[in-house]
Amino acid sequence: MTRSPVLPSAPLPPPGDAERPIVTVDIVLLTILDGRLQAGLTQREREPAAGAWTLPGGWVHTDEDQDADDAAVRILRDKAGLESPYLEQLRTFSGKHRDSRGWSLSIAYYAMVPGHICERDNLRFRWAPIDAARSLPFDHAEILRTAVERVRSKTLYSSLPVHLMPETFTLSQLQLTYEHLLEMALDKRSFRRRIEELNVIEEIDGAFTTGAGHRPAQLYRRRPHAARLATSSSNLPVA
Amino acid sequence: MTRSPVLPSAPLPPPGDAERPIVTVDIVLLTILDGRLQAGLTQREREPAAGAWTLPGGWVHTDEDQDADDAAVRILRDKAGLESPYLEQLRTFSGKHRDSRGWSLSIAYYAMVPGHICERDNLRFRWAPIDAARSLPFDHAEILRTAVERVRSKTLYSSLPVHLMPETFTLSQLQLTYEHLLEMALDKRSFRRRIEELNVIEEIDGAFTTGAGHRPAQLYRRRPHAARLATSSSNLPVA
DNA sequence: CAAATAGTGTCTTTAAGACACTATAGT
DNA sequence: ACTATAGTGTCTTAAAGACACTATTTG
Structure with missing residues (x-):
């Protein structure tokens, strides 16, 4: 040229x-x-x-x-x-x-x-x-x-809302957060399957809620790798 | 306050x-x-x-x-x-x-x-x-x-690549474009199902390829509403 | 009719949703 | 024992993938 x-x-x-x-x-x-x-x-x-x-x-x-x-x-x-x-x-x-x-x-x-x-x-x-x-x-x-x-x-296919959670939280609390964001009810079984596959939170060994009038719930935390400053590509569905 | x-x-x-x-x-x-x-x-x-x-x-x-x-x-x-x-x-x-x-x-x-x-x-x-x-x-x-x-x-879940196509094109040409972008082979049946559901292209009535040594292919065009200047939300998966 | 690509039928596999059932605390 | 919420088992439904089969042209 x-x-x-x-x-x-x-x-x-x-x-x-x-x-x-x-x-x-x-x-x-x-x-x-x-x-x-x-x-x-x-x-x-x-x-x-x-x-x-x-x-x-x-x-x-x-x-x-x-x-x-x-x-x-x-x-x-x-x-x-x-x-x-x-x-x-x-x-x-x-x-x-x-x-x-x-x-x-x-x-x-x-x-x-x-x-x-x-x-x-x-x-x-x-x-x-x-x-x-x-x-x-x-x-x-x-x-x-x-x-x-x-x-x-992003909430529909990613774990973005875990950043709205405190240090430790239960799966039910996380589901409630998703439901408030999306303004719709989610099925418990499907929700838990999805979150588990995303692999972004982990059980805290032996830590459970107490004092509520019912069965205690497992406490979870974000996995450490979940960066606080994201580039736009980091929460995409896997190819 | x-x-x-x-x-x-x-x-x-x-x-x-x-x-x-x-x-x-x-x-x-x-x-x-x-x-x-x-x-x-x-x-x-x-x-x-x-x-x-x-x-x-x-x-x-x-x-x-x-x-x-x-x-x-x-x-x-x-x-x-x-x-x-x-x-x-x-x-x-x-x-x-x-x-x-x-x-x-x-x-x-x-x-x-x-x-x-x-x-x-x-x-x-x-x-x-x-x-x-x-x-x-x-x-x-x-x-x-x-x-x-x-x-x-975006190619994985949207119709973005239709913008790489000329005025008229066949489904096989569109599939090839997707395959070149993703650098992988796609199944013909699934590809056609997906594209049809996205509802972004339409058959051109009675227009077919000619002259190739095989069965003619239906020609398609983008549906007019497919804007040329997009806001970032326009090609998301439906909620 | 042989070759080549277009287009369809349909079975299999996988994922999502529904929903009932069991588990375990507090009172 | 009753209530309330946690957590699991499993059937149903829908979507995705595999792949063979039919269709229609040119030479």
């Missing part, structure tokens, strides 16, 4: 800084609370939309963040007091009109934590049932909807 | 332009050629890596692109002469070290076209078998690997 006689409308030097998009990271933080899927929201401190509750987010700090994953971890630490939640990139939302300050771009993530975490009350933070969060500012409602859709569809 | 006495390390005004990341779009353009999965590459015109073959990409033009999808469409038009290929966002790659010019961010897409398209030879463009493209500059090899992985895994 020879040199092109006419150059395609190819990039010349990097665009002037003024034309560079605004780059942020936004996070859909999910948990199960009161038997419902809830999203973590923070209250904005300044314009635009000062005072409004939004998805936790922030600028990418090119001086301190190695990459966008890093920025997401930092933001969750600062805004929700979380140390190592399960975190995975969702997708990037961009455009001229999604933010009044100009052409902007948000690398969106979703994160999952067990219920009853995030109780630092010096934070402007609260949980909201996902149905009550339909009217978030910017395009945050769309980001939330996309994340919930992604999490629900 | 009351106002926080100590502000979290929250964003102050937007970072100065100099600290904004460099934002590009890169595209993994795929086709089947010579019975193998191949990627479309363009030759870089300037530093860094001038002369090297890379994934087609370019700056986001905040003045003319409505959003990142728009930028991807423009880049494919300019660099590969394509008008409406199937296009879907893959994920965003970012970091301090992926480009020598500084903290950069690439919104990666994958695109799929029928073979024997893109034959404008005033373009610095060529096809390369994906195995021969392991040593692309920047992190383009990783982006390519991620895209191929995504496409292969």
Whole structure:
């Protein structure tokens, strides 16, 4: 192939800084609370939309963040007091009109934590049932909807919801979590078969629930290899 | 919840332009050629890596692109002469070290076209078998690997590969395309059952292949609703 | 009619769902 | 002994795979 006689409308030097998009990271933080899927929201401190509750987010700090994953971890630490939640990139939302300050771009993530975490009350933070969060500012409602859709569809064939569980849990508790996520009842036998095949949790030898008025249940924990920061390929059905 | 006495390390005004990341779009353009999965590459015109073959990409033009999808469409038009290929966002790659010019961010897409398209030879463009493209500059090899992985895994449960087919095609040709993608043989009966259930292609009434030394084959086409620009949720298994 | 590929019938194997049954704690 | 939930056995149903068989063209 020879040199092109006419150059395609190819990039010349990097665009002037003024034309560079605004780059942020936004996070859909999910948990199960009161038997419902809830999203973590923070209250904005300044314009635009000062005072409004939004998805936790922030600028990418090119001086301190190695990459966008890093920025997401930092933001969750600062805004929700979380140390190592399960975190995975969702997708990037961009455009001229999604933010009044100009052409902007948000690398969106979703994160999952067990219920009853995030109780630092010096934070402007609260949980909201996902149905009550339909009217978030910017395009945050769309980001939330996309994340919930992604999490629900992964729930159908993967072990993603184990990241909503506490350190130790029973199979019945895990099944309840799946049922709250999917908003449908699951068959106990099929559920247990599926989870066992996925091979992501393990029995804790000799550890059982006590004190309930019925037969004690085996306690389980996540297998250690279940990473907290996932690449998008890690929970696919096996080929 | 009351106002926080100590502000979290929250964003102050937007970072100065100099600290904004460099934002590009890169595209993994795929086709089947010579019975193998191949990627479309363009030759870089300037530093860094001038002369090297890379994934087609370019700056986001905040003045003319409505959003990142728009930028991807423009880049494919300019660099590969394509008008409406199937296009879907893959994920965003970012970091301090992926480009020598500084903290950069690439919104990666994958695109799929029928073979024997893109034959404008005033373009610095060529096809390369994906195995021969392991040593692309920047992190383009990783982006390519991620895209191929995504496409292969979607092939297992979706109709994605119909976008690699020409206007009209036979079921045997479609099966061959799946087999080239997955690098495995598929059972004819199961394949036809699956495709029929997906409901994405339709018989062309009375149109058959001719001239081959054997029984003619029914010709098919994509059903019109099969969008060329997909959101990530559109090809999921049904709930 | 021989060769080659298109397309179908149907049996086998595997996975998913339904659902009853047994197990074991607390009261 | 009764209740409530944990956990298992097993039959039924649906999906996937294997593979032989029929169909229809060209030469």
